[in-house]
Amino acid sequence: MGDGEENAGEGGVMAEIAIRDAAHHEGNSATIRGWLYHHRSGGKIIFLVLRDGTGLMQAIVLRNAVPPDVFRQAKELTQESSLEVTGIIRRVPEGKTAPGGVEMEVTDLKTIQRVPAERPFPISPKEHGIEFLLDQRHLWLRSSRQHAILKVRHEVIAATRNFFDQRGFTLVDTPIFTPAACEGTTTLFEVPYFDEKAYLTQSGQLYNEAAAAAFGKVYSFGPTFRAEKSKTRRHLTEFWMVEPEVGHATLEDILVLAEDLISEILSRVLGNCSSHLATLNREMEPLRGIAPPFPRLTYDEAVSILKSKGSDIEWGSDLGGADETLLAGQFDRPVVVHRYPSEAKAFYMEPDPHRPEVALSADVLAPEGYGEIIGGGQRATSLEFLCQRIREHGLPSEAFEWYLDLRRYGNFPHSGFGMGIERVVAWICGLEHVREAIPFPRTIYRLTP
Amino acid sequence: MGDGEENAGEGGVMAEIAIRDAAHHEGNSATIRGWLYHHRSGGKIIFLVLRDGTGLMQAIVLRNAVPPDVFRQAKELTQESSLEVTGIIRRVPEGKTAPGGVEMEVTDLKTIQRVPAERPFPISPKEHGIEFLLDQRHLWLRSSRQHAILKVRHEVIAATRNFFDQRGFTLVDTPIFTPAACEGTTTLFEVPYFDEKAYLTQSGQLYNEAAAAAFGKVYSFGPTFRAEKSKTRRHLTEFWMVEPEVGHATLEDILVLAEDLISEILSRVLGNCSSHLATLNREMEPLRGIAPPFPRLTYDEAVSILKSKGSDIEWGSDLGGADETLLAGQFDRPVVVHRYPSEAKAFYMEPDPHRPEVALSADVLAPEGYGEIIGGGQRATSLEFLCQRIREHGLPSEAFEWYLDLRRYGNFPHSGFGMGIERVVAWICGLEHVREAIPFPRTIYRLTP
Numbered sequence: 001m002g003d004g005e006e007n008a009g010e011g012g013v014m015a016e017i018a019i020r021d022a023a024h025h026e027g028n029s030a031t032i033r034g035w036l037y038h039h040r041s042g043g044k045i046i047f048l049v050l051r052d053g054t055g056l057m058q059a060i061v062l063r064n065a066v067p068p069d070v071f072r073q074a075k076e077l078t079q080e081s082s083l084e085v086t087g088i089i090r091r092v093p094e095g096k097t098a099p100g101g102v103e104m105e106v107t108d109l110k111t112i113q114r115v116p117a118e119r120p121f122p123i124s125p126k127e128h129g130i131e132f133l134l135d136q137r138h139l140w141l142r143s144s145r146q147h148a149i150l151k152v153r154h155e156v157i158a159a160t161r162n163f164f165d166q167r168g169f170t171l172v173d174t175p176i177f178t179p180a181a182c183e184g185t186t187t188l189f190e191v192p193y194f195d196e197k198a199y200l201t202q203s204g205q206l207y208n209e210a211a212a213a214a215f216g217k218v219y220s221f222g223p224t225f226r227a228e229k230s231k232t233r234r235h236l237t238e239f240w241m242v243e244p245e246v247g248h249a250t251l252e253d254i255l256v257l258a259e260d261l262i263s264e265i266l267s268r269v270l271g272n273c274s275s276h277l278a279t280l281n282r283e284m285e286p287l288r289g290i291a292p293p294f295p296r297l298t299y300d301e302a303v304s305i306l307k308s309k310g311s312d313i314e315w316g317s318d319l320g321g322a323d324e325t326l327l328a329g330q331f332d333r334p335v336v337v338h339r340y341p342s343e344a345k346a347f348y349m350e351p352d353p354h355r356p357e358v359a360l361s362a363d364v365l366a367p368e369g370y371g372e373i374i375g376g377g378q379r380a381t382s383l384e385f386l387c388q389r390i391r392e393h394g395l396p397s398e399a400f401e402w403y404l405d406l407r408r409y410g411n412f413p414h415s416g417f418g419m420g421i422e423r424v425v426a427w428i429c430g431l432e433h434v435r436e437a438i439p440f441p442r443t444i445y446r447l448t449p
Numbered sequence: 450m451g452d453g454e455e456n457a458g459e460g461g462v463m464a465e466i467a468i469r470d471a472a473h474h475e476g477n478s479a480t481i482r483g484w485l486y487h488h489r490s491g492g493k494i495i496f497l498v499l500r501d502g503t504g505l506m507q508a509i510v511l512r513n514a515v516p517p518d519v520f521r522q523a524k525e526l527t528q529e530s531s532l533e534v535t536g537i538i539r540r541v542p543e544g545k546t547a548p549g550g551v552e553m554e555v556t557d558l559k560t561i562q563r564v565p566a567e568r569p570f571p572i573s574p575k576e577h578g579i580e581f582l583l584d585q586r587h588l589w590l591r592s593s594r595q596h597a598i599l600k601v602r603h604e605v606i607a608a609t610r611n612f613f614d615q616r617g618f619t620l621v622d623t624p625i626f627t628p629a630a631c632e633g634t635t636t637l638f639e640v641p642y643f644d645e646k647a648y649l650t651q652s653g654q655l656y657n658e659a660a661a662a663a664f665g666k667v668y669s670f671g672p673t674f675r676a677e678k679s680k681t682r683r684h685l686t687e688f689w690m691v692e693p694e695v696g697h698a699t700l701e702d703i704l705v706l707a708e709d710l711i712s713e714i715l716s717r718v719l720g721n722c723s724s725h726l727a728t729l730n731r732e733m734e735p736l737r738g739i740a741p742p743f744p745r746l747t748y749d750e751a752v753s754i755l756k757s758k759g760s761d762i763e764w765g766s767d768l769g770g771a772d773e774t775l776l777a778g779q780f781d782r783p784v785v786v787h788r789y790p791s792e793a794k795a796f797y798m799e800p801d802p803h804r805p806e807v808a809l810s811a812d813v814l815a816p817e818g819y820g821e822i823i824g825g826g827q828r829a830t831s832l833e834f835l836c837q838r839i840r841e842h843g844l845p846s847e848a849f850e851w852y853l854d855l856r857r858y859g860n861f862p863h864s865g866f867g868m869g870i871e872r873v874v875a876w877i878c879g880l881e882h883v884r885e886a887i888p889f890p891r892t893i894y895r896l897t898p
Contacts, residue, residue, distance in 0.1 A: 018617070018665070033697050035662070035859045053665025053696065054617070082859040113860035121858050138659035138851045139858060147663060154620045161610065168467070168503070171603045175889040176625075176672050176687055179897050191640045191649070193686075194676070194893055200640070207889060210587035210898075213484070214596055216467070216502025222672060223625050227643070237642075238625055247502065248482050402587045402898035409570050409588060410484045410531040411562035440624040440656060444643055448628050449659075449851035 020054035022089050022102050029107065031086045032057070035142070036077050038125075046074045048106075050085060056144065058092075059085050059104040070109050080121040080142070082112040099275075137440055138449045148276035149436055152269055153425045159268040160242050160419075161221065163261050169244060170215040173222060174204030180399030187226045189237075200225035203418060206348075206403050208245035209379060212414050213406060219244040229444055233433040234321060234371060236422060238442040245416035251360040251378045254415040255336055258364055258374050259292035261419070262334060266290055269428055282430040286368060289332065296336040299358065302327055318344040319363070324371035331367055338362035347389035350378040360415075370427040376417020383407040469503035471538050471551050478556065480535040481506070484591070485526050487574075495523045497555075499534060505593065507541075508534050508553040519558050529570040529591070531561040548724075586889055587898045597725035598885055601718055602874045608717040609691050609868075610670065612710050618693060619664040622671060623653030629848030636675045638686075649674035652867060655797075655852050657694035658828060661863050662855060668693040678893055682882040683770060683820060685871060687891040694865035700809040700827045703864040704785055707813055707823050708741035710868070711783060715739055718877055731879040735817060738781065745785040748807065751776055767793040768812070773820035780816055787811035796838035799827040809864075819876040825866020832856040 017030045034052030041047070046061040061074040077083065087106040092098040115121055122136050123143065133140050140146055164171070177191070177198040189200040204220035211218040221242045228235045246254060266287055269277070277284055297305070306313050306323050313323055318340065328335055339358040342351055349359035361377030380386050383404060390397050425437035435441035440449065466479045483501030490496070495510040510523040526532065536555040541547040564570055571585050572592065582589050589595055613620070626640070626647040638649040653669035660667040670691045677684045695703060715736055718726070726733055746754070755762050755772050762772055767789065777784055788807040791800055798808035810826030829835050832853060839846050874886035884890035889898065 020617075033861075034665075035861075053619075053661075053663060080859040082861040112862075115858050119857065138656075139854060141660060141663035142859075150621065150664075151619065153622075157620055158610075158614055161607075165607055168469075170502075170600065171606055172599065172888050173602075173672070173689060175891055176674075177891050177896055189640055189642070191638055193638070193896060194678075196896060198896055207587075211590060211888060212502075214502060214590035215599075216483075223622070225625075229643075240622060405588060408568065409564050410529040410591075412482075412484075412531045413561075439621050439660060442624055442626050447626055447642060447645060447647055 018054040019050065019052045019057045019100070022055075022057055022104075023100050025089045026091055026102055027089065029086060029088050030104075031084060032059075032104070033084045033112075034082070036079055036081045036083060037144075039077055039079065041075055046071070048074065048077065048085070050083075050104075051142070051144075053147075056099050057102065057104060058098055059087060059106050061106040061109070066106060066108070070106070073111055074106070074109055076114070077111065078115040078117055078120060079124070080139075081114045084110040084112060134435070134441070134446060135448070141439065144279055146436065148273075148279040149425065149429050149431065150439060151276045152273050152280075152429050153421070153437060155269050155273050156265055156421060156425055156428065157221075157240075159265045160261065160421075163264045164219045164242075164244060167217070169217045169219045170211070172204075172208060172211040172215070172218045172220050174201065174207035174211075174220040174243075176201050176223070180396060187228060189225050189227050202226060203241070204243050205245065205416060205418065208243055208416060209403070209406055209414065212245040212247045212416075213410055213412065216247045217244070231444060232321060234423060234426075236434055236438065236441055236443055239434070239438065240421040241418050242421065243416060243418040245414060247412055247414045249378075249415040250413070251338065251362060251415055254376055254378075254417055255296075255338070255362055255364075256292070258336075258376070258417055258419070259294055259334075262294075262364070262373075262424075263290065263292055265424065266428070277429070280429050282428075286332065287428065290334070290367075294334045294336050294364070295331055296338060297327075299337055299340045302337045305330065316341050316343060319372075321371055324365050325369040328365040328367050328371060329369055334364050334366050334373070336362050336364055345377070347393045347395065348379050348386065350380045351385075362417075366423070366427040368427065368430075370423065372420075373423045373427065374417050374419045376415065378413070378415040381407060381411055381413055383411075467503040468499065468501045468506045468549065471504075471506055471553075472549050474538045475540055475551060476538065478535065478537055479553075480533060481508075481553070482533045482561075483531070485528055485530045485532060486593075488526055488528065490524055495520070497523065497526065497534070499532075499553075500591070500593075502596075505548050506551065506553060507547055508536060508555050510555040510558070515555060515557070519555070522560055523555070523558055525563070526560065527564045527566055527569060528573070529588075530563045533559040533561060583884070583890065583895060584897070590888065593728055595885065597722075597728040598874065598878050598880065599888060600725045601722050601729075601878050602870070602886060604718050604722050605714055605870060605874055605877065606670075606689075608714045609710065609870075612713045613668045613691075613693060616666070618666045618668045619660070621653075621657060621660040621664070621667045621669050623650065623656035623660075623669040623692075625650050625672070629845060636677060638674050638676050651675060652690070653692050654694065654865060654867065657692055657865060658852070658855055658863065661694040661696045661865075662859055662861065665696045666693070680893060681770060683872060683875075685883055685887065685890055685892055688883070688887065689870040690867050691870065692865060692867040694863060696861055696863045698827075698864040699862070700787065700811060700864055703825055703827075703866055704745075704787070704811055704813075705741070707785075707825070707866055707868070708743055708783075711743075711813070711822075711873075712739065712741055714873065715877070726878070729878050731877075735781065736877065739783070739816075743783045743785050743813070744780055745787060746776075748786055748789045751786045754779065765790045765792060768821075770820055773814050774818040777814040777816050777820060778818055783813050783815055783822070785811050785813055794826070796842045796844065797828050797835065799829045800834075811866075815872070815876040817876065817879070819872065821869075822872045822876065823866050823868045825864065827862070827864040830856060830860055830862055832860070 015030045034050045037051040038049035044063040048059040086108040087104040191198045224241045340361045342359040349361045352358050363372050364374035366373045422434040422437040426434045464479045483499045486500040487498035493512045497508040535557040536553040640647045673690045789810050791808040798810045801807045812821045813823035815822045871883040871886040875883045
C-alpha cells in the first residue's frame with residue numbers, strides 16, 4: 001500500500017477499494033469503480049460524487065493535477081455514467097463534512113459508459129411522482145434513500161435468521177404451492193397446476209406445525225401471497241414472512257420470544273445501520289428506548305380504549321388499520337393485544353379455557369402508528385374441536401386430513417407467530433408505505449418492472 | 450442442578466432439557482418432552498427410545514424403580530405417542546453404544562397423547578413405497594433419516610447466507626410474480642393476476658443485475674418455479690436457488706467465488722453435521738478431500754470426452770443429465786465446464802470475444818454422478834447485441850425494456866451464477882432423488898400434503 005502514492009498517475013498497480021473502506025486507505029492511491037451520483041463543475045475544479053454500492057464519496061478533479069483528456073472526460077460526465085476513478089485518499093479538511101470523512105484527489109479517470117446527455121438518467125434530483133418512480137424501480141434502487149432502506153432490510157433479515165439459528169430452531173422451507181387455503185379462499189391466488197389447481201401460500205403455519213413435531217422448534221422464512229384488492233399503505237400481494245413454531249410453548253412463551261426477536265432486530269439495526277437511518281432522517285431515539293416487556297392489553301381493554309378515543313369498533317370484530325394506529329399511538333413501544341374473539345380469528349386457535357369465546361391469540365402492534373407486525377397464538381390441540389371449526393369455517397375437510405393427523409399421532413401443545421418483514425422494515429425506517437420496503441413491490445396495480 | 454436427583458420421583462422441579470444437551474446433565478435428574486420412537490418391552494424392564502427433535506435417547510423403565518401406574522403406562526405406549534419423561538441421566542455402560550453416550554433411568558412418565566393401538570402411526574419400521582411415504586410427508590419428517598437430511602439442508606442454507614453476508618453482499622429478494630420469462634415460456638407457471646397474467650419466477654437474475662448496479666454485490670435467495678413435465682430425479686416444480694451477481698466480475702472471478710462457496714458449505718456441513726451424515730450412511734471421505742481449484746474443461750473438451758465414452762452428444766447442444774453424470778464421474782471433485790455454445794444458452798450470455806460462437810458461461814457439476822449444481826456466466830453488456838438476441842429468442846422485447854435500461858444507464862461488466870439448494874443437499878447427503886432434499890416436495894404428480 002505504501003508505494004501507491006508514488007505510482008499514482010504513472011499507471012502503476014493500484015489498490016481497488018470499496019468506498020466503505022476508503023478511510024483505511026488515507027494517504028494512499030486507490031481505485032474505485034462505480035457510478036457518478038452528482039456532478040458540480042467550476043472552471044478549474046470538478047466535484048464528482050461517486051457511488052459504488054457501498055457508499056458515497058466526493059472526488060475532486062483539479063485541472064492542474066490531471067492530463068487534459070481526463071479533465072475533459074470528468075467535465076462531460078453525466079449522472080449515472082459508470083467509471084473507474086483513481087486518486088489519493090485524503091482526510092476532508094476541518095470544517096467540511098463528507099461521508100466517511102475522506103475524499104479523493106483524482107489522478108486518473110476512465111469512463112466505462114457515459115450516459116448520453118440527450119437521453120439522461122430518468123431520475124434526477126428533482127421531485128418525481130410515486131408511480132413514475134415505481135415504473136423506474138430498477139433504477140430508483142440506486143438512489144441513496146432506497147439504498148438505505150434495503151440495507152436496513154438486509155440487516156433485519158440477517159438478524160432474524162441469526163436469532164432463530166442461535167436458539168436451536170431448524171429452518172423449514174414450507175411449500176409455496178398448496179392444495180388448500182388455511183384462512184379461506186377470497187384472497188388466494190389460484191394457479192393452474194398441470195391438470196389440477198394450486199394456491200399460492202398465505203402462511204407456512206400448518207406445515208410448520210408438522211415440522212415442529214419432527215424438530216421441536218422450527219421457523220419458515222419465505223414469500224407469502226395475498227390477492228389483496230384493497231390498496232392500503234400496509235399491503236402488498238407478495239411479501240416476506242418469518243414464522244416460528246415452538247413445541248410445548250404457550251401463548252405467553254411465544255410473546256416473550258416475539259419481544260426478544262424485536263429487541264434483537266432493533267439492537268442490530270441500530271448498531272450496524274445508523275448511517276442508513278441517518279440517510280432516511282429517521283429519528284433514532286424512539287427506537288433506542290424499546291426493551292421488553294412490552295405493554296399488554298386484552299382485546300377487551302383495547303376495545304374500551306378505542307371506544308373512548310372515538311372508534312366505532314364493536315366487540316367481536318378484528319381491529320382495523322385505523323384502530324391499530326389509534327391504539328399503538330398510545331404507547332412508546334410495541335404493544336401486545338391478546339385474547340381476540342375466536343370468531344374474528346382463524347380456525348386453528350386454541351380457546352382460552354377460562355373463557356372459550358376468546359382465543360389464545362395475540363398481535364403485536366408497532367408504535368408510531370405502524371400497526372400489526374406480528375400475529376400468532378397457541379394452536380388448538382383437540383381433534384374434535386378442530387373438525388368442528390373446519391366445518392364452521394366452510395373449509396374442505398379432506399384437504400385438512402393431513403393436518404388433523406398431527407392431533408392423531410403424538411398430539412402436543414404448541415404455539416407460534418408470523419412476522420411480516422416489510423412492515424418491520426417500514427416501521428424501523430419510518431416509511432409511509434410498505435412498497436419501499438421490498439426491492440420490487442407487487443400490488444394490485446403493479447406487476448412491473 | 451445438583452439437587453435434581455434427590456427430588457426425583459417426588460414431584461420436585463426438574464430441569465427440562467433437550468436430548469442434544471443430555472450429556473451435560475449426567476448424574477442429574479431431568480425431564481424430556483418428546484415422542485416415542487421405538488419401544489421394546491421385557492417382563493421387568495422396558496426400553497423406550499425417545500425423540501424430541503434434537504436427537505434420540507434411550508430411556509429405561511424398571512418395574513422396581515417406578516410406581517406401578519408409570520410402569521403400566523410405559524408398557525402400553527405406542528409409536529409416536531407424545532410424552533414427558535423424567536429420570537436420571539446416566540453414562541451408558543462400557544460396551545454398549547448410544548447416541549450422545551447417555552441414557553435415562555426413568556423415575557416418572559406422563560403420557561401427553563397415546564396414539565391408539567387400533568389406529569397406529571402409519572409409518573412403521575418396515576419398508577414402505579415412496580408414494581406412500583410422500584403421501585405421509587407430514588409424518589415422514591419425523592423419521593431419523595428425513596430429520597438428518599433436513600438438518601443438513603438447514604446447515605447448507607445457513608452456510609450459504611453467511612458466506613455472502615460476510616463478503617459484503619447485499620441480500621435482494623427478487624420478485625416471485627414476474628411479467629415475463631427470461632428463458633422462454635414453455636416451463637413457466639402462469640397465474641391469473643387480477644385483470645392481467647403473471648408468471649412465477651424461474652430466476653432472479655435479471656433483477657439481480659439491476660440490484661448489482663445499486664449495491665455492487667448482491668444475492669437473491671428464494672423459491673423458483675419450473676412447470677417441469679419430465680419426471681427425473683433432479684427436478685422439482687418448486688425449488689430454492691441462491692443467485693449472486695457481482696459488479697465488475699469476470700467469468701473467472703465468479704468461478705472462484707463458486708469454488709469458495711462450495712468449499713465453505715462442505716466445511717460447515719462436515720464440521721457441524723457429521724452425526725447426521727452418519728445417520729444417512731453417507732461416506733464422508735469423498736466430501737472431505739474437496740478443495741479448490743476444481744478441474745476445468747471447455748465445452749469442446751467435455752464433448753470429446755463424452756464421445757470417447759460413448760455419448761451421442763453433438764457439438765451445439767446442452768449437456769443432458771446422462772452426459773453430466775458420465776462426465777462428473779471422471780473426477781473426484783466438482784468439475785467446471787465452461788464456454789458452452791451460445792445457441793444452447795440464455796440470451797443474456799456474453800460471447801467469448803476470441804470465439805463468438807461460444808458464451809462466457811459455465812456449469813459446475815457435482816461428483817458421484819450428481820450433475821449440475823451451479824450454472825452462470827458473464828452477462829452481455831452490448832445493448833445492440835442484447836436487442837438482437839431477444840429478437841432471435843422470440844421474446845417480447847417491450848417486457849425487457851427495463852432490463853435494457855441497465856445497459857443505457859451506467860452499463861458495467863458483471864457476472865453471476867445460480868446454485869440449486871436441493872441438488873447440493875442431495876449430493877452432500879448422497880440421495881437418489883432431490884425430492885427428499887426439501888421439506889414438502891412438489892412435482893408434476895405431487896401437490897400434497
